[in-house]
Amino acid sequence: MRLISTLIFSFLYLYCQAGFVQFSATVEHGAGKEFKLYRLINELTGEEVKYSGMVKDNNELHISIEIDYPQIVRFVLEEDEIEIFVRPIDRKVAFRYNLKDAKGTLFFTGDREADNNFLKAYHSNFLNVEGDKEVYSKGFLNTKFEKELAQRAKSYGIEDYFDFIAREKKYQEDYMNRTGSISPELRNYLRKELNWDYETRKFAYFIYNADRIPANQLSDYWLKYRLLQTVDINDDYSLAYPVFQNLLSAFIHYLNLENPVDVSSGDDIHYYRFVERNLNGKSKSFMQAKLMLNAFRMGEPQMAQRKFKEFKRYNQYQDYTASLESWFGTQMQYLKKKTVPNFSFQNLDNTEQTLENLRGKVVYVSLWASWCRPCLEGFAETRATRQQLHQSGVVMLNVNLDRTEAIWKQTLPQHDIPGTHVFGLDLSDFQEKMKFDTLPFYIVVDKFGYQNYLSSGNLNATIGDFMKLMQAAQ
Numbered sequence: 445m446r447l448i449s450t451l452i453f454s455f456l457y458l459y460c461q462a463g464f465v466q467f468s469a470t471v472e473h474g475a476g477k478e479f480k481l482y483r484l485i486n487e488l489t490g491e492e493v494k495y496s497g498m499v500k501d502n503n504e505l506h507i508s509i510e511i512d513y514p515q516i517v518r519f520v521l522e523e524d525e526i527e528i529f530v531r532p533i534d535r536k537v538a539f540r541y542n543l544k545d546a547k548g549t550l551f552f553t554g555d556r557e558a559d560n561n562f563l564k565a566y567h568s569n570f571l572n573v574e575g576d577k578e579v580y581s582k583g584f585l586n587t588k589f590e591k592e593l594a595q596r597a598k599s600y601g602i603e604d605y606f607d608f609i610a611r612e613k614k615y616q617e618d619y620m621n622r623t624g625s626i627s628p629e630l631r632n633y634l635r636k637e638l639n640w641d642y643e644t645r646k647f648a649y650f651i652y653n654a655d656r657i658p659a660n661q662l663s664d665y666w667l668k669y670r671l672l673q674t675v676d677i678n679d680d681y682s683l684a685y686p687v688f689q690n691l692l693s694a695f696i697h698y699l700n701l702e703n704p705v706d707v708s709s710g711d712d713i714h715y716y717r718f719v720e721r722n723l724n725g726k727s728k729s730f731m732q733a734k735l736m737l738n739a740f741r742m743g744e745p746q747m748a749q750r751k752f753k754e755f756k757r758y759n760q761y762q763d764y765t766a767s768l769e770s771w772f773g774t775q776m777q778y779l780k781k782k783t784v785p786n787f788s789f790q791n792l793d794n795t796e797q798t799l800e801n802l803r804g805k806v807v808y809v810s811l812w813a814s815w816c817r818p819c820l821e822g823f824a825e826t827r828a829t830r831q832q833l834h835q836s837g838v839v840m841l842n843v844n845l846d847r848t849e850a851i852w853k854q855t856l857p858q859h860d861i862p863g864t865h866v867f868g869l870d871l872s873d874f875q876e877k878m879k880f881d882t883l884p885f886y887i888v889v890d891k892f893g894y895q896n897y898l899s900s901g902n903l904n905a906t907i908g909d910f911m912k913l914m915q916a917a918q
Contacts, residue, residue, distance in 0.1 A: 462512040463532040467505075467519070468554070470540040474499040474521060477543075481509060482518040487684040488733055488767045492518075515684075529556055529563065529630070558625040566634070570616050580651060580697065583707035583715040584738040584747075587693040589648050597652040606669055609645045613638060639674040640687045646671055647694040654701050662702045671698075680726035692723075692731055713739055713747050726761055733764040737771060746782060748772070753899040753909075781894035784809075784887065787874040789843055789866035792853075796869065799841075800893070806913045807839040807889040811868070811880070813846050814855035819884040823861045826903045831862040838910050843868045845883065891916055 467481065477499050482492040499505045499521070509517070511532045519526040524546040530537055538554035547568070552560040577588045589597075596605060616638055620631065646669060650657060657665070665671075677695060682688040699718045700707065707714040719731040732755055740748040752768065759765055788798045799807070812819035823830070823842075834840045840863025844852040852867050878887065886903075888896040890913050898906040 462510050463534075464508045465511050465530050465532070465534050465555075466508045466536045467517075467528075467530075468536060468538045469505050469519075470503055471499055471505065471521060471543055472503055472541070472549075473543040474505075475501050475503050477521060479505055479519065479521040481507060482520065483509065483511075484515065484684070486767055487689075488730065488764055489737065489771055526550065528552075529559055531556070556627075559627055559630045562623055562626045562630075566619065569619065582697060583700065584713060584735050584742060584744075585693045585696055585715055586738075587644070587647075587651075587697055588690055589644075593645060593648060594652060597649045602649060602653075602665075605649050606646070609642065613642050636675075636682065637685070637687050640682075640685075640691045643672055643675050644687075644691045644694045647691075647698045650701055651694065651697050657701075659702055659704055662698075678724045678727045683726060683730050689730075689734075692727065693734075695722075696731065713751055716751055729755075729759050729761045729764050732759070733768055736768060740772060745772075750897045753897050754901060757899040757905075781892075783893055784889045784895050785874040785877045787843075787871045788869040789841075790849065790869055791864075791866055797866075799889070802839055802841070802889075803893055804891050805837070805839050806891060806910060807841050808833065808863075808910075809885075809887045809889060810840070810842045810863070811845055811871075811883055811885040812842060813844060813883055814851055815846075816883045820859060822884055822903075823859060827860065827862060829904045829907065832907065833910055834862045834864075836910070837914060839864055841866060843871075845871070888913070 471477075471479075479497055479499060481495040483495075485491055485493050495507060495509050497505060497507050511517075511530055511534075514529070514531040516527050517530055519528060522543065524541075524543070526539070526546075528537060528539075534555035536554045537552070537556060537560075539550060539552045539560070541550040542548075550564060552564070576591050578591045578594055580587045580589060593609075596608060600608065617635075620634055620638075650662065650665065672695070675691065676682075677692070679688070696715050696718050699722055700715065703718075705714045713735050716732060716735055719728055719735065723731055732751070736748040736751050736755065739745070752772075755768075756765055784799065786798050786800045788796060790796050799809075810819075810823075812823070814820075830840050842861055842863045842865050844855075844866070845868050846852045846855070849867050856865060878885075888898060888909075890896045896913060898909050900906050
């Protein structure tokens with residue numbers, strides 16, 4: 445598919461009163477062919493609404509659609525795709541071209557004529573078509589890089605590479621500055637788009653050279669090459685635009701280089717924590733929602749489910765919650781639940797039991813050890829909640845993993861830990877299937893032996909979740 449022009453408006457999310465805009469075109473050799481107009485309606489899922497019509501016998505087409513804020517619409521006819529900038533206050537956007545040579549003959553008239561004709565030339569000179577991209581995929585995030593740029597990142601030295609991308613940026617700035625006919629708002633947007641792409645290109649070098657750059661050197665490179673100095677990574681109003689979204693995903697990939705995590709292991713969306721700690725406001729909620737959506741799409745709905753309860757509790761941007769609920773639909777209700785693997789343990793009276801012996805009760809499993817400071821701190825911070833849950837009938841199963849039973853029994857009197865205290869005996873199958881490799885480790889088991897999820901990572905905020913589990917019918 446040929447990309448004829450690309451446009452995104454600079455009044456980022458500047459909402460206006462909706463208005464109907466007429467699109468008119470003359471397409472030579474287009475008579476009798478179907479055309480389509482696409483308008484983005486959901487920045488998170490990428491969903492578009494489609495309008496369609498037929499080119500008349502005289503090669504003309506006319507269609508009016510409602511525009512509620514300055515945005516892009518995509519016009520598609522056979523293999524040609526034209527992206528057109530339009531505002532609610534525009535009345536008519538017109539263009540003409542020959543179907544046999546769209547790239548060479550496309551010309552805009554009507555409202556925003558100068559802007560759209562400039563963009564056709566600007567993006568023809570500086571943007572590659574989709575086929576010239578390669579995708580870096582990890583941790584349920586995809587980042588697109590130009591293939592040629594990726595090759596330069598792999599083969600250039602760092603100084604030569606950064607000199608190259610700085611020169612490329614200056615060429616585009618100079619081209620833009622030589623044109624005085626475009627509107628100030630379009631010029632401002634294009635500068636933003638250029639900076640988003642420039643910062644993404646910076647990250648590309650480190651992503652493609654991760655095996656050659658020690659993680660402890662990345663903080664020095666961050667300062668030296670002024671990463672993210674030209675953009676606001678928490679710019680809420682830019683989230684509708686793919687170039688900005690692409691920058692956010694490249695940033696998260698880079699954070700994993702600084703704090704390496706095996707994102708392919710376990711039952712967790714590991715990038716979720718990077719987003720939580722390094723983004724704010726709407727950008728944070730957007731990327732968290734994007735991770736859950738991608739996990740669901742990529743065949744890991746349980747991971748999406750695990751995070752969704754917590755996301756719903758803390759997310760302030762309800763349009764993202766609504767989008768996810770709409771996308772997941774009723775499928776979340778019918779996901780195959782994971783049975784928690786059985787394991788054995790020893791009670792304080794030296795009798796042995798298994799997790800299956802507790803079937804019919806809600807169990808909160810806490811794996812801990814005497815040498816694990818976060819474990820002991822967690823017990824102290826949640827003591828009152830644990831006591832309340834224990835008294836309400838939840839089995840607060842505190843499974844000790846010390847080297848010997850003697851160490852466990854010596855440690856217990858030193859700490860006031862509510863619940864049922866046991867010493868772990870055989871957890872090999874549990875550890876392999878639950879994929880935990882650090883302490884503390886917590887898991888909720890419902891009355892039927894299935895893993896369940898809480899609406900918060902803070903146990904003190906989840907008493908309501910346990911009460912619902914307790915009320916579930918046997």
